[in-house]
Amino acid sequence: MSAVFNFTFVPWFRAVAPYIHMHRGKTFVVGLTGEAIAAGKLANIATDLALIQSMGVKIVLVHGFRPQVNEQLRVKGYEPRYAQGHRITDEAALDAAQEAAGQLRYEIEAAFSQGLPNTPMAGSKVRVISGNFITARPMGIIDGVDFKHTGVVRKVDTAGISHSLDTGALVLISPFGFSPTGEAFNLAMEEVATSVAIALQADKLIFLTEKPGIRVHPTEPESDDNPIDTEIPLAEAQALLSRLPPPELPNDVGFYLRHCVSACLHGVERSHILPFAVDGSLLLEVYVHDGIGTMVVDEKLESLREATHDDVGGILQLIEPFEKDGTLVKRSRTEIERDIENYTIVEHDGVIFACAALYPYPEAKTAEMAALTVSPQSQGQGDGEKILKRIEQRARAIGLQSIFVLTTRTMHWFIKRGFQPVDPEWLPEARKRKYNWDRKSQVLVKKL
Incomplete structure (x- = not known):
């Protein structure tokens, strides 16, 4: 064989x-x-x-x-x-x-x-x-x-x-x-x-x-x-x-x-x-x-929906452990409040179990999916995939042709779901200026 x-x-x-x-x-x-x-x-x-x-x-x-x-x-x-x-x-x-x-x-x-x-x-x-x-x-x-x-x-x-x-x-x-x-x-x-x-x-x-x-x-x-x-x-x-x-x-x-x-x-x-x-x-x-x-x-x-200002505290509580261990880049309450309309969440019984944010770059026909997080309590139950699907829908609805992620630890999860690795030079100019070259995040892209 x-x-x-x-x-x-x-x-x-x-x-x-x-x-x-x-x-x-x-x-x-x-x-x-x-x-x-x-x-x-x-x-x-x-x-x-x-x-x-x-x-x-x-x-x-x-x-x-x-x-x-x-x-x-x-x-x-x-x-x-x-x-x-x-x-x-x-x-x-x-x-x-x-x-x-x-x-x-x-x-x-x-x-x-x-x-x-x-x-x-x-x-x-x-x-x-x-x-x-x-x-x-x-x-x-x-x-x-x-x-x-x-x-x-x-x-x-x-x-x-x-x-x-x-x-x-x-x-x-x-x-x-x-x-x-x-x-x-x-x-x-x-x-x-x-x-x-x-x-x-x-x-x-x-x-x-x-x-x-x-x-x-x-x-x-x-x-x-x-x-x-x-x-x-x-x-x-x-x-x-x-x-x-x-x-x-x-x-x-x-x-x-x-x-x-x-x-x-x-x-x-x-x-x-x-x-x-x-x-x-x-x-x-x-x-x-x-x-x-x-x-x-x-x-x-499935309680899958776009986030509101009432969800800021729950999102912070969800992502904090992943920020501490370096999986996610740290985000302040002010940043999340400012960008709350970009977030999609999965909620069960009033508790947020997963979230992600969509940041469009319309001039490049693409968008970044950031802060994708699934609670350890619900990992393996499909919440990450539900969030990904909804983010893809939101991107298509505004006429985008792809979404991309930056990750240091979960590359294989994204590759299994249709993402392909690219050089950081691929990034839209506005995002490239904010890229942290010391962190060495892998850039992955998925065509819609």
């Missing part, structure tokens, strides 16, 4: 390990669009879901079948009909949906049965359980449009799904629901996945979609290296939805976002929009710091 491989594999595995521990025992609901299956992505997605399940995650997979139903209809000489973003499910469309669902269930179960040697699923035994977990009711007539056999979720069989997950099985749900009298209704995959995630109080709702993600703060296309926001606070996602027209097509910005917001509002802490076109996007989002798609996060539970 080559030394180069060892050099890259060991730090990579160490970086991934905390996320493996973090997600063990958690429940993920994954919404898989029919477009992903039509594009030939099912085999790799099944492999990745099997790997995630093998690391202790409970998985509910809800599949869509929009293109497959449309194909069945056209083969039979019918055109698909939609109104207000929903399919009008007449008798022909209901028959096509039932045929498509049966075929897709067969294909998905077959994909999870491939324990071939020399593949990532070698020796795996993924048991798939599906069933009538969804009770539905008719959508009815809306604005004069009769949606016929199109329905909405009335109830989720939480006990049945939880029991199946507890046996170690992957639960597969088709976008169908049944009334108490046995009538079948065609449902939207997105609504089913969201309803299941809320009912289970899942840890994540993940949509594998045609979209690469969402952009809240667009910048000039020519200079925009990152077309999406990797993390959007719930409040910002709600504000974006309020500015958009009602979404009708999957490519509309709000189509999946509204379901992510609904899930977060009802107790699902994190919801994700991922591109199925990127191979391994599930693994990249779940086990890599920056992820690959957009995550909507409910921050009320």
